[in-house]
Amino acid sequence: MIEYAIYYAYVAISLGLLLNLWRLFKGPSSTDRVLAVDTMVINIIALIIVYGIQTGSTMYFEAALLLAMFGFISTVAYCKFILRGDVIE
Amino acid sequence: MEFINELLVAALIVVGASFALVGSWGLVKLPDLMSRLHAPTKATTLGVGGALIASMVYFLALNGTLSIHELLISLFLFLTAPLTAHFMSKAWLHSQQPKDLPHPEKRDWSTFDTGSERH
Numbered sequence: 001m002i003e004y005a006i007y008y009a010y011v012a013i014s015l016g017l018l019l020n021l022w023r024l025f026k027g028p029s030s031t032d033r034v035l036a037v038d039t040m041v042i043n044i045i046a047l048i049i050v051y052g053i054q055t056g057s058t059m060y061f062e063a064a065l066l067l068a069m070f071g072f073i074s075t076v077a078y079c080k081f082i083l084r085g086d087v088i089e
Numbered sequence: 090m091e092f093i094n095e096l097l098v099a100a101l102i103v104v105g106a107s108f109a110l111v112g113s114w115g116l117v118k119l120p121d122l123m124s125r126l127h128a129p130t131k132a133t134t135l136g137v138g139g140a141l142i143a144s145m146v147y148f149l150a151l152n153g154t155l156s157i158h159e160l161l162i163s164l165f166l167f168l169t170a171p172l173t174a175h176f177m178s179k180a181w182l183h184s185q186q187p188k189d190l191p192h193p194e195k196r197d198w199s200t201f202d203t204g205s206e207r208h
Binding site for chain 2: 001002004005006008009012013015016017019020022023029030031032034035036038039042043045046049050052053056058061062064065068069072075076079080082083
């Protein structure tokens with residue numbers, strides 16, 4: 001049963017990633033694109049966790065944690081760049 | 090007991106994945122950025138949270154030990170999600186300068202009211 005749930009999760013999260021990509025290409029303002037990238041990072045974290053359940057290995061949590069930190073820092077850097085025109089002043 | 094564990098893990102994975110999909114769909118469907126900021130919070134809290142609790146239950150049943158790594162990820166996401174949302178809305182307000190904001194009486198909105206320096 002877990003197997004089918006995992007396949008469903010792969011399909012649903014991949015569809016979500018495609019929708020995020022659509023927003024990334026279409027987004028009217030650059031802030032929309034930043035939001036799309038942020039949501040993509042969230043979905044990829046969920047994908048990594050589901051893959052960790054499928055392989056039965058706890059090694060993937062470190063990858064998910066690193067990606068969470070990286071996503072947060074990149075979003076803040078993008079927003080700072082939009083806001084100020086510079087990342088480090 | 091085995092069956093209950095499996096059912097719980099499968100249900101949590103399905104719920105998490107569905108919320109991730111709903112969040113991304115809302116990101117496409119909602120009309121402007123301020124409403125779009127609302128949708129991915131579902132993917133952050135319920136989507137990732139469901140997958141994380143599922144993996145906690147799964148590895149508890151597999152190894153017999155409770156792992157805390159997952160809680161660390163969800164704690165980090167819960168702490169940083171409001172920060173990024175606030176930062177994005179602020180960046181949007183400053184880059185768009187929307188006209189339909191209600192005007193306060195004496196001074197401008199505090200995010201715009203930073204003296205002569207314009208963002």
